Amino acid sequence: MPEPTADDQPDTEPRTDGAGANIVSPDDETPTWGERKRRRAGLPRLTYEYFERARREDQDLREESTYVERDVLGFPAWPHELVRNLALAAFFVGMLLLLAATLPPHIGNPANRSVTPSVILPDWYLYWSFGLLKLGPLNPDLAALGGEKVVSDKTYGVLANVVVVGTVAIVPFLNKGSARRPVEQPFWASIGVGGTVFAFTLSVYSAKNLVPMSPTLLFDLTFILPPITAAVAFAVLKTMREGYMYDLNRRYYRLRPPK
Structure with a gap:
């Protein structure tokens, strides 16, 4: 029997995110959208995977680079940018709904249709x-x-x-x-x-x-x-x-x- 090599050893590196190992797959094992959807993990898990993968890819590219100053690295629009934009949009929509619920606008007196306003301005x-x-x-x-x-x-x-x-x-x-x-x-x-x-x-x-x-x-x-x-x-x-x-x-x- 051949002796197991270092690559065959299981990943025993302790994780601090509480989500278990193998959160981000290598490039050749990246799950498809259908596989992601079947996980039923929701937007929080997908958002975490995006940021974790983006961080690792950025770190790998920076370590391989020989430039003294490195350009800003970009990532694919799908799913990286879309997931990030969905997370940001969900946050701001939630803030707007919270403000609308807690600070409703004051409703003034009804308009008098028989009197022309002194100031007529659009938005x-x-x-x-x-x-x-x-x-x-x-x-x-x-x-x-x-x-x-x-x-x-x-x-x-x-x-x-x-x-x-x-x-x-x-x-x-x-x-x-x-x-x-x-x-x-x-x-x-x-x-x-x-x-x-x-x-x-x-x-x-x-x-x-x-x-x-x-x-x-x-x-x-x-x-x-x-x-x-x-x-x-x-x-x-x-x-x-x-x-x-x-x-x-x-x-x-x-x-x-x-x-």
């Missing part, structure tokens, strides 16, 4: 769109038509919404770079800063009857502040870019020295 995330509907001063008067407007102010506001939404939708197709940080592409980052400020100023202008400021001045600031902030952001990021790219290239060649 806060649509203030910018509501502000575009109030751009009547930009609607040009044509002398050839006797000083009349080609389209009404309401139609002009709807067209302004179409233009703005269309511009936002086409930006991802124009910017196809691989940059992940604003400092890597100052131009597009400044465009984003200017657009964000423009949405904010439009939101403030939509509630101009609540703002203690002259409507004319508020209208001017709505279109003056976005380009100014975009120019400042571009100048700052452009100044930071040289030092950032130097450090990035130095790290890249340290990780992957040229052959």
Whole structure:
């Protein structure tokens, strides 16, 4: 009889998780989804397996790596990322249900249908769109038509919404770079800063009857502040870019020295 080798010995390493040995199988023995489902262990066990396997794979890859600084390691979307996202989603949904049960919103007096409210505003995330509907001063008067407007102010506001939404939708197709940080592409980052400020100023202008400021001045600031902030952001990021790219290239060649 051949003597048993070290590989044939049972795994007697003590575990501290109380779940027994062989929680995470090797790659060639990873159970399928059907096998996982037949276990009937539920989301907690599957979540534990995900984090334990992710930790072990990360540790193995880091030990095998020869880089001085190591990149962030990724894992497959199924089942690793999906299980993690389900766990996080379940946690936040539970928190929302808890807050809704313990802190119910106060219900005010019923609305009077015969009285028009003094302030009419949509939900806060649509203030910018509501502000575009109030751009009547930009609607040009044509002398050839006797000083009349080609389209009404309401139609002009709807067209302004179409233009703005269309511009936002086409930006991802124009910017196809691989940059992940604003400092890597100052131009597009400044465009984003200017657009964000423009949405904010439009939101403030939509509630101009609540703002203690002259409507004319508020209208001017709505279109003056976005380009100014975009120019400042571009100048700052452009100044930071040289030092950032130097450090990035130095790290890249340290990780992957040229052959």
